[in-house]
Amino acid sequence: MFFHIYLERNMQLHPRHFGPHLRDKLISKLIQDVEGTCSGRHGFVVAVTAVETIGQGLIRDGTGYVTFPMKYQCVVFRPFKGEILESVVTMVNKMGFFAEAGPVQIFVSNHLIPDDMVFQSGDVPSYETSDGSVRIQKDSEVRLKIVGTRVDATEIFCIGTIKDDFLGLIGNPGGGA
Amino acid sequence: MSPGSSNPSSPGASSASDDFAALLDEELQGSSQEVGIDIGDGEVAREEFEQEGTPEEDEDRDEMVVSNDEEVAVDQVGEDLSDEVGGENVGGSGKIDGSKEDDTGMEEYESRKRKRVEEDDMQESENAKGICPPHPGFMWGVCIRCGENRQTSNTQPAEVGVALRYIHEGLELTEREAARMRHDELKHVLARKKLYLVLDLDHTLLNSARFMEVPPDEEAYLVACYWKARSSGPEEATGYNVGGSAGPSGIGESEYKGGLNRLNHLQLWTKLRPFAHEFLEAASKMFEMYVYTMGERTYAVAMARLLDPTGRYFGDRVISQGDSTRRTTKDLDVVLGAESAVVILDDTEGVWPKHRPNLMLMERYHFFRSSCRQFGLKSLSLTDKRKDESTEEGTLANTLNSLRSLHHTVFSETAEPVGSKRKVEDVRKVLQTLKKNTLKGCRIVFSRIFPTAMRDMERHPFWRLTEELGAKCSNTLHPGATHIVALDRGTDKARWAKKHGKYLVHPTWVEAAQYLWRRPREEDFPVAENNPEPPLTTYAKTVEVLMDEVSRSSAVDTEAVGGGSSADCRNPSEVLGESTKSKEMTVFDTAKASSPIDKTADSVA
Numbered sequence: 001m002f003f004h005i006y007l008e009r010n011m012q013l014h015p016r017h018f019g020p021h022l023r024d025k026l027i028s029k030l031i032q033d034v035e036g037t038c039s040g041r042h043g044f045v046v047a048v049t050a051v052e053t054i055g056q057g058l059i060r061d062g063t064g065y066v067t068f069p070m071k072y073q074c075v076v077f078r079p080f081k082g083e084i085l086e087s088v089v090t091m092v093n094k095m096g097f098f099a100e101a102g103p104v105q106i107f108v109s110n111h112l113i114p115d116d117m118v119f120q121s122g123d124v125p126s127y128e129t130s131d132g133s134v135r136i137q138k139d140s141e142v143r144l145k146i147v148g149t150r151v152d153a154t155e156i157f158c159i160g161t162i163k164d165d166f167l168g169l170i171g172n173p174g175g176g177a
Numbered sequence: 178m179s180p181g182s183s184n185p186s187s188p189g190a191s192s193a194s195d196d197f198a199a200l201l202d203e204e205l206q207g208s209s210q211e212v213g214i215d216i217g218d219g220e221v222a223r224e225e226f227e228q229e230g231t232p233e234e235d236e237d238r239d240e241m242v243v244s245n246d247e248e249v250a251v252d253q254v255g256e257d258l259s260d261e262v263g264g265e266n267v268g269g270s271g272k273i274d275g276s277k278e279d280d281t282g283m284e285e286y287e288s289r290k291r292k293r294v295e296e297d298d299m300q301e302s303e304n305a306k307g308i309c310p311p312h313p314g315f316m317w318g319v320c321i322r323c324g325e326n327r328q329t330s331n332t333q334p335a336e337v338g339v340a341l342r343y344i345h346e347g348l349e350l351t352e353r354e355a356a357r358m359r360h361d362e363l364k365h366v367l368a369r370k371k372l373y374l375v376l377d378l379d380h381t382l383l384n385s386a387r388f389m390e391v392p393p394d395e396e397a398y399l400v401a402c403y404w405k406a407r408s409s410g411p412e413e414a415t416g417y418n419v420g421g422s423a424g425p426s427g428i429g430e431s432e433y434k435g436g437l438n439r440l441n442h443l444q445l446w447t448k449l450r451p452f453a454h455e456f457l458e459a460a461s462k463m464f465e466m467y468v469y470t471m472g473e474r475t476y477a478v479a480m481a482r483l484l485d486p487t488g489r490y491f492g493d494r495v496i497s498q499g500d501s502t503r504r505t506t507k508d509l510d511v512v513l514g515a516e517s518a519v520v521i522l523d524d525t526e527g528v529w530p531k532h533r534p535n536l537m538l539m540e541r542y543h544f545f546r547s548s549c550r551q552f553g554l555k556s557l558s559l560t561d562k563r564k565d566e567s568t569e570e571g572t573l574a575n576t577l578n579s580l581r582s583l584h585h586t587v588f589s590e591t592a593e594p595v596g597s598k599r600k601v602e603d604v605r606k607v608l609q610t611l612k613k614n615t616l617k618g619c620r621i622v623f624s625r626i627f628p629t630a631m632r633d634m635e636r637h638p639f640w641r642l643t644e645e646l647g648a649k650c651s652n653t654l655h656p657g658a659t660h661i662v663a664l665d666r667g668t669d670k671a672r673w674a675k676k677h678g679k680y681l682v683h684p685t686w687v688e689a690a691q692y693l694w695r696r697p698r699e700e701d702f703p704v705a706e707n708n709p710e711p712p713l714t715t716y717a718k719t720v721e722v723l724m725d726e727v728s729r730s731s732a733v734d735t736e737a738v739g740g741g742s743s744a745d746c747r748n749p750s751e752v753l754g755e756s757t758k759s760k761e762m763t764v765f766d767t768a769k770a771s772s773p774i775d776k777t778a779d780s781v782a
Contacts, residue, residue: 094362107316146324147324148319148326149319157317
């Protein structure tokens with residue numbers, strides 16, 4: 001799920017950036033630092049949308065670096081148990097398949113794949129129904145539901161299922177479902 | 178659940194993110210509870226539905242019978258084996274002791290199997306419902322079925338699982354789940370008329386040497402070969418020789434191009450065994466293949482890429498040392514294949530203590546000098562001899578033929594009428610039968626192979642090996658004997674053999690039979706006068722690989738099974754060196770058989 005939230009961060013800036021573009025420099029450094037990172041608490045920071053306030057800088061003794069407390073608005077993405085996600089399959093093996101929804105890795109084990117879908121090894125490993133009408137392989141798009149997450153300080157992993165109504169294949173690499 | 182609503186009017190509030198976090202936690206709690214119930218209901222409902230019989234369940238039911246039978250078949254084979262052993266016990270009085278070890282091994286295996294089946298039965302009811310716990314396995318520490326975190330799953334102590342890191346980092350399965358996977362896999366694999374093949378890398382499919390282990394003169398030769406190969410075509414530059422392109426007109430030359438690789442990032446020279454690509458191509462049609470090596474992960478992956486650049490043979494089924502459950506031995510527990518359908522190709526018997534019946538022993542491939550040294554062989558390496566194994570008749574080609582006949586035997590049973598209950602033969606049984614055919618009809622009399630003082634020579638590994646190969650063994654002379662195995666021409670039995678026109682062969686003949694899977698030519702294994710040295714250093718056929726442009730036309734000039742080995746050593750002192758040390762080679766090559774032979778040579782004289 002996406003959230004638009006306020007976050008705070010203390011930014012350290014090298015003295016060489018002090019000048020007319022200090023604010024711009026701070027903001028670009030902030031964006032560089034936080035976008036794409038993950039915290040267990042908030043999830044993945046997708047984008048910084050606005051900088052609310054930049055506090056008073058504090059010069060560090062000895063180094064000359066200046067610390068600015070910054071408040072900014074950003075979009076974060078955090079998967080939840082029970083959430084429905086659309087994802088792209090990255091790897092298929094006999095244990096199940098791995099998919100990615102943006103930065104989140106999701107594993108769907110063969111327990112949570114409908115029983116009529118069977119693993120087919122071969123050049124392109126896949127899960128297929130017996131009539132071949134549904135085929136999940138690498139790069140397929142799949143709608144899944146998250147049944148469990150593991151949230152670390154820096155990583156989020158999910159276990160998903162496609163064994164439910166309206167879940168499963170929504171698009172194949174070649175186009176079409 | 179919109180975080181924006183939690184603090185709409187106070188964008189500058191310092192506690193904004195904390196509020197949000199609190200809200201998240203709250204929401205998380207709520208949603209997880211909800212979901213938990215949801216899932217539970219869903220599972221139960223689905224289960225009820227399944228019990229009524231979904232259509233595909235019905236379809237599968239037939240196949241399920243097959244796989245159930247498979248279990249039965251495994252058990253039966255076990256019984257058959259012990260029956261057979263028992264039968265032999267009646268025949269040969271001394272056999273009892275000899276087979277005792279086997280029996281206990283088998284019993285242990287049986288009991289393990291039975292225990293597992295019982296456990297399965299016990300757990301089946303719960304397990305089939307698809308309700309955790311017990312959790313079938315974990316990915317990243319999260320149950321792969323219910324999504325519960327391992328730490329929070331209270332109740333029972335977490336079951337020790339088999340880590341399957343080679344499939345994906347962080348994946349772990351319980352023993353039971355792995356068994357279930359094997360069980361399910363088996364019917365799919367058998368339906369495609371395939372079996373499993375577990376391949377070793379070093380000395381089986383290839384031979385590697387570190388740059389630092391290669392002395393300058395050998396390196397010069399390798400570099401010359403390497404650049405010659407590279408300059409002759411871009412295709413070979415990648416080290417991949419398209420299977421089958423090696424025509425009979427240029428075996429030595431074209432094979433060489435594909436075989437030798439220089440891996441700068443690993444600081445390695447790697448020589449693929451001739452025929453490796455063709456072997457994999459052919460075997461991939463009959464087997465689902467695994468690589469299982471004691472090497473490190475990076476090495477294993479690099480080698481797998483050499484053998485299989487596109488990943489179509491092995492996929493992610495590359496098991497390296499770190500993935501193994503034990504450090505010093507290999508075990509099929511990390512292989513998701515039913516034991517009754519696995520064939521193992523390896524050059525070392527000792528690393529497969531639990532799965533000897535599945536093993537097809539391979540003759541070691543020593544291409545580099547350092548490899549010979551590693552195994553204590555003082556004979557010349559293939560680089561020194563400027564030779565290589567023959568493509569068409571080398572070890573891999575022989576093995577492929579054996580695998581073909583194995584595959585044929587296993588599945589010809591399947592082709593029989595549907596009425597028969599047991600549909601697929603156990604690979605282990607078929608292997609045993611094939612092995613028994615190797616020296617079938619040979620009646621072998623040993624002459625001074627075992628010390629006279631030795632009481633139960635039937636227990637001796639060499640004796641057992643010979644019997645496993647299907648020959649009838651004896652230590653006393655009888656008129657029905659066809660072969661006399663001796664180290665010396667001077668014994669009574671040897672002289673008797675000469676007089677009556679029987680074959681007089683060196684013990685390595687039996688070892689060769691083990692590797693070749695057919696009766697070796699007796700002429701290649703003569704017993705020399707007062708010279709208890711094995712006449713051969715390699716059992717597989719070798720061919721000359723010449724660098725010289727002029728002599729390339731004669732490169733195809735193949736030799737009889739290793740026959741001309743001494744002719745290649747131009748230096749007579751080398752010949753001497755080779756022959757004096759070659760006994761040591763035997764020790765390492767067939768460690769089980771040779772040490773007492775050495776003893777014999779000393780004590781009998």
